[in-house]
Amino acid sequence: MTRRTGFDSVDAAILLAMTASPRATVLALAQRVLLSRNTIQARLTRWDQDELLLSFERRIDPESLGYRLTAFITASVVQRQLDAVAGALRDIPEVLEVHGVSGERDLLIRVVGEDADDLYRVAGSILAIPGVERTSTALVMRQLVAFRMTPLLQIVARRKGR
Amino acid sequence: MTRRTGFDSVDAAILLAMTASPRATVLALAQRVLLSRNTIQARLTRWDQDELLLSFERRIDPESLGYRLTAFITASVVQRQLDAVAGALRDIPEVLEVHGVSGERDLLIRVVGEDADDLYRVAGSILAIPGVERTSTALVMRQLVAFRMTPLLQIVARRKGR
DNA sequence: CGTGTACTGGTCATTGTGCCCAATATTCTC
DNA sequence: GAGAATATTGGGCACAATGACCAGTACACG
Secondary structure, three states, X not given: OOOOOOOOHHHHHHHHHHHHXXXXXXXXXXXXXXXXXXXXHHHHHHHHHHOOXXXXXXXXXXXXXXXXXXXXXXXXXXXXXXXXXXXXXXOOOOEEEEEEEOOOOOEEEEEEEOOHHHHHHHHHHHHOOOOEEEEEEEEEEEEEEOOOOHHHHHHHHHOOOO | OOOOOOOOHHHHHXXXXXXXXXXXXXXXXXXXXXXXXXXXXXXXXXXXXXXXXXXXXXXXXXXXXXXOEEEEEEEEEOHHHHHHHHHHHHOOOOEEEEEEEOOOOOEEEEEEEOOHHHXXXXXXXXXXXXXXXXXXXXXXXXXXXXXXXXXXXXXXXXXXXX
């Protein structure tokens, strides 16, 4: 019963509809996707049983909260202290996301700041974490492509199986 | 009327409640935040009038769609062709997000792939875009801190003004 | 070819929604 | 600090949506 599988093509179709109009009711979605209300309901229920959707926080724009600047900071860390560093990063509110990556640098950190000074302060407090060896900051100057999932959803929605 | 301003402390409180339970009804939110139902309703209405919330797509996990690998690709581009490159990137479904950044590299590109081969293919098609000079790929091996907004929300919720 | 799963169309009571109102706080502006 | 503009409140209303059922049917898989 607990499929534990991800989204199938039907899910993708529903997700597309929801992306188009997030406030839509279940009924509205049903006729948009040409499925019965019950089916939609069942899917939705499964989604939050299996926790397939990511946190709502993702829909909150830092800019609307007054954090106008975003930057990506790459950092090299002493491998032994990786977890400690991760913990310290978690304690910095302006750190929104941290990835452990392959390549020259070990961490890719997404941070925000209210303004240039603020961002500078945040960058400083990251560099101050014991175990962090080098950092370099790349300021986001322009959003060329805003986060999107639609193209992939369409692909998944099209492929009939699964 | 159209405040066009971002979120204030009350909004932040509501957003926190919504983050805690995204499926909560307006009534439930109201008593959680200790405000009247009408106030919540008014805020919500304003949010989607002013389009303060980011797209629902953000809540969809690529992994649940079968795209198990994520990578960040940095790229240098011929400045003149920046817009053309951005356009070409937009045509690649696996490209989820593109930022124009300061620093050595010009672009920071978030991509996904079904597996290593797929990711390699995607990286290749980016490198093939005219105007792209160099790229380097950083594979995401671990999520140290998953995207979050709660710490900032709490800060904004606390500060009484605005 | 049989069995289990998913989808359907239907009904039901309950709850939430969107909208209205007038009264009262609160905040802002001059 | 007076006055005006704006937010919040509590109340009420008709309507729509929800979640929960159910039995019948289509479908896919082994």
